[in-house]
Amino acid sequence: MSTTDVMPETPETPPPSMSSSRRRVGDAVFSYLSIGSGLLIFVTLALVAIFLTTESLPAVRESREFIGESSAFSLLETTLPLIFGTVLAAAIALGIAIPVSIGIALFISHYAPRRMASGLGYMIDLLAAVPSVVYGLWGGIWLVPKLEPLYIFLNSTLGTWPSWPGFVPLVGGQPVVALFAGDPTAPMRNLASAAIVLAVMVLPIITAVAREVFLQTPRLQEEAALALGATRWETIRTVVLPFGKSGVVAASMLGLGRALGETMAVLMILAPGATFSFHILEVGMHQSIAANIASKQAEASGTEMSLLIFTGLVLFVLTFIINALARWIVARSGVKS
Amino acid sequence: MNVRKNKLVSLAALGLVGGLALTACGGGSAAEEGNGSDGGGAAGGGYAELTGNLAGAGASSAQNAQTAWTESFMGLVGAEGGDLSVTYDPTGSGTGREQFLSGQVQFAGSDAALDEEELAGSTEVCNGEQAIDLPLYISPIAVVFNLEGVDSLNLPADVIGGIFAGDITKWNDPKIAEANPDADLPDLDVVPVHRSDDSGTTENFTDYLSKSAPDAWTHGPIETWPIEGGQSGDGTSGLISTVEGGNGTIGYADASQAGNLGIAAIQVGEEFVEYSADAAAKAVDVSPRAEGREENDIVFDLDRTTTESGVYPIVLVSYLVVCGSYADAAQGEAVKEYASYITSPEGQQTAADNAGSAPLTEELSTEVHEAIDGITVG
Numbered sequence A: 001m002s003t004t005d006v007m008p009e010t011p012e013t014p015p016p017s018m019s020s021s022r023r024r025v026g027d028a029v030f031s032y033l034s035i036g037s038g039l040l041i042f043v044t045l046a047l048v049a050i051f052l053t054t055e056s057l058p059a060v061r062e063s064r065e066f067i068g069e070s071s072a073f074s075l076l077e078t079t080l081p082l083i084f085g086t087v088l089a090a091a092i093a094l095g096i097a098i099p100v101s102i103g104i105a106l107f108i109s110h111y112a113p114r115r116m117a118s119g120l121g122y123m124i125d126l127l128a129a130v131p132s133v134v135y136g137l138w139g140g141i142w143l144v145p146k147l148e149p150l151y152i153f154l155n156s157t158l159g160t161w162p163s164w165p166g167f168v169p170l171v172g173g174q175p176v177v178a179l180f181a182g183d184p185t186a187p188m189r190n191l192a193s194a195a196i197v198l199a200v201m202v203l204p205i206i207t208a209v210a211r212e213v214f215l216q217t218p219r220l221q222e223e224a225a226l227a228l229g230a231t232r233w234e235t236i237r238t239v240v241l242p243f244g245k246s247g248v249v250a251a252s253m254l255g256l257g258r259a260l261g262e263t264m265a266v267l268m269i270l271a272p273g274a275t276f277s278f279h280i281l282e283v284g285m286h287q288s289i290a291a292n293i294a295s296k297q298a299e300a301s302g303t304e305m306s307l308l309i310f311t312g313l314v315l316f317v318l319t320f321i322i323n324a325l326a327r328w329i330v331a332r333s334g335v336k337s
Numbered sequence B: 001m002n003v004r005k006n007k008l009v010s011l012a013a014l015g016l017v018g019g020l021a022l023t024a025c026g027g028g029s030a031a032e033e034g035n036g037s038d039g040g041g042a043a044g045g046g047y048a049e050l051t052g053n054l055a056g057a058g059a060s061s062a063q064n065a066q067t068a069w070t071e072s073f074m075g076l077v078g079a080e081g082g083d084l085s086v087t088y089d090p091t092g093s094g095t096g097r098e099q100f101l102s103g104q105v106q107f108a109g110s111d112a113a114l115d116e117e118e119l120a121g122s123t124e125v126c127n128g129e130q131a132i133d134l135p136l137y138i139s140p141i142a143v144v145f146n147l148e149g150v151d152s153l154n155l156p157a158d159v160i161g162g163i164f165a166g167d168i169t170k171w172n173d174p175k176i177a178e179a180n181p182d183a184d185l186p187d188l189d190v191v192p193v194h195r196s197d198d199s200g201t202t203e204n205f206t207d208y209l210s211k212s213a214p215d216a217w218t219h220g221p222i223e224t225w226p227i228e229g230g231q232s233g234d235g236t237s238g239l240i241s242t243v244e245g246g247n248g249t250i251g252y253a254d255a256s257q258a259g260n261l262g263i264a265a266i267q268v269g270e271e272f273v274e275y276s277a278d279a280a281a282k283a284v285d286v287s288p289r290a291e292g293r294e295e296n297d298i299v300f301d302l303d304r305t306t307t308e309s310g311v312y313p314i315v316l317v318s319y320l321v322v323c324g325s326y327a328d329a330a331q332g333e334a335v336k337e338y339a340s341y342i343t344s345p346e347g348q349q350t351a352a353d354n355a356g357s358a359p360l361t362e363e364l365s366t367e368v369h370e371a372i373d374g375i376t377v378g
Helices: A002-009 A025-061 A075-111 A114-128 A132-158 A191-215 A219-227 A232-261 A264-269 A289-299 A303-336 B002-025 B060-079 B093-101 B116-124 B157-165 B174-179 B200-212 B235-245 B277-285 B329-343 B345-355 B362-373
Strands: B051-058 B083-089 B107-110 B131-146 B191-195 B231-233 B249-254 B265-268 B271-273 B315-323
Touching: A025 A303, A075 A114, A075 A191, A075 A232, A075 A289, A075 A303, A114 A191, A132 A191, A132 A264, A132 B235, A191 A232, A191 A264, A219 A232, A232 A303, A264 A289, A289 A303, A289 B093, B051 B093, B051 B329, B060 B083, B060 B131, B060 B315, B060 B329, B060 B345, B083 B329, B093 B107, B093 B116, B093 B315, B107 B329, B116 B131, B131 B200, B131 B235, B131 B277, B131 B329, B131 B345, B131 B362, B157 B174, B157 B191, B157 B200, B157 B265, B191 B200, B191 B235, B200 B249, B200 B315, B231 B235, B235 B249, B277 B315, B277 B362, B315 B329, B329 B345, B329 B362, B345 B362
Parallel strands: B051 B083, B051 B107, B191 B231, B191 B249
Antiparallel strands: B107 B315, B131 B249, B131 B315, B265 B271
């Protein structure tokens, strides 16, 4: 971890500037306080990383990959399906949430009357404040039975799509990527339900950031587009969206971070399993890392606990990678505009 | 200042309790140390002297019962002038046993008794003696189902095994129909529901299946569900809501949590037995004690294949793990009083009211109290 490199620096902070001998005390105190707060983030992060690493070592040491005995448990076999489930759920959630969020954000920034826009924005922010356990209850008790007819419809009509040979790899005669295929059984505690609730949960974050970005669009550019005869839609497409692209990407990555780490809602909705199935309507096929830790930690001890912490470390690293990716994307598209 | 005041109060209470105890029980003076664990009335005396903190940890399944016990016990102690705090941390059986063996807590609750290795290791924290297991309560596990138009079901063990192993897939399967000639069984998929978290309930349920239907259930007794896929729920409440959410679902859960779901009668010998507190307690009565253990280490080797009439064999026995000897006299006394209280008829009733467990039979309760009396202190 690169974060551990920060550790040695933490006790000593370099004095900011020595130029003036008549500096006020308040200045110095405030500058030290703010530097301290900044460093605190690194220390916290480093401590979490150290905890995860040291606590997961016992599991690594006893794993099949390390000692080479086939009777030992496998780190890869435990972790890979969980990573798959986590990423798949988050990806589907974002797939639903991003278009809707952009729609809401554009409505607020460009279509809605001013008074309505501020009211709507307030409500979106409120949605972000609802605790995830409430979403979990709502999803598990109310939403899941309501989704049943939709899933059965999707399964019966699109269940075999896309099954064109040559287009999608087939395994055992079943198209691998046929999302709606399989055998859904009620109650629909499947990945699709979990992803839908996750989408609702990440919606406010993405919407709030995207709205702010769209509102920053230079007025002159928009007016220029309108003056050239562009319709409102054309203005948005040619001016607002290109301008806000990097902001939308950043917002999506924030949402992705939440979707990856979300625990309670997934725990309360999903009937878990550990496979690499793309059949999102089938129950007992997927599980996310965070929900798995929450569900197993109560009765885990010794190596089991260590293994759970190892999966936590994997999630930590995964989140890091995705954040780095997001920064890279934002930086790259930022240069262009 | 505070301490002195407390002492005064407890002295006064001591006299009061001594008098009460004399009149109430006709014996067991409170002045006599280490008394009060005499079979029946746990409130024999000595509560006034209890001070300090008692910490326990272990099975999350025992949380409801332990919460009720700690609260009512602290109330009793407080009423007699004692100042004792008892806490129970539902960390899970395994962690609870670990914390007990490392001396972090003075007692542990566990869905499984200590094994040989753990017993041997316990001498370090138990003043040179081994730890002992005491049956705490008996929890019947019900086979619950949600099937429209069917309110009662008779299920032989091999049918339950076949259902949960995934071999019986339709409700109108001849094997189910044979045991239920009167039921109108639909042509509907059977949806078995299991616990998604690791659980003592799963372990005891699969232990029952592997012993009474070894051909139908070949996975043995396990804590983590061995079959990939399928419906599941997190915790007892999650499982119940999953079973409630579908049609044709069947699961297993702590009987007290079954709610409005149908509960299957289990085949024992030639008859079908519905679960009841009595039938569950009988399952322990007909079971032999586990071999190779000390006299006061009361562990049962549950007889899942009994054919005795009126016995409900799918039960979970929750154990209390305590030391055979405590170096700290105050702590030892507190543990003994607490253990006596929770295994007394009064304590068992509290658990039955709050956690829906089956009380220990009188005979077993007496045995447990004898074992508690054998705990040495100081």
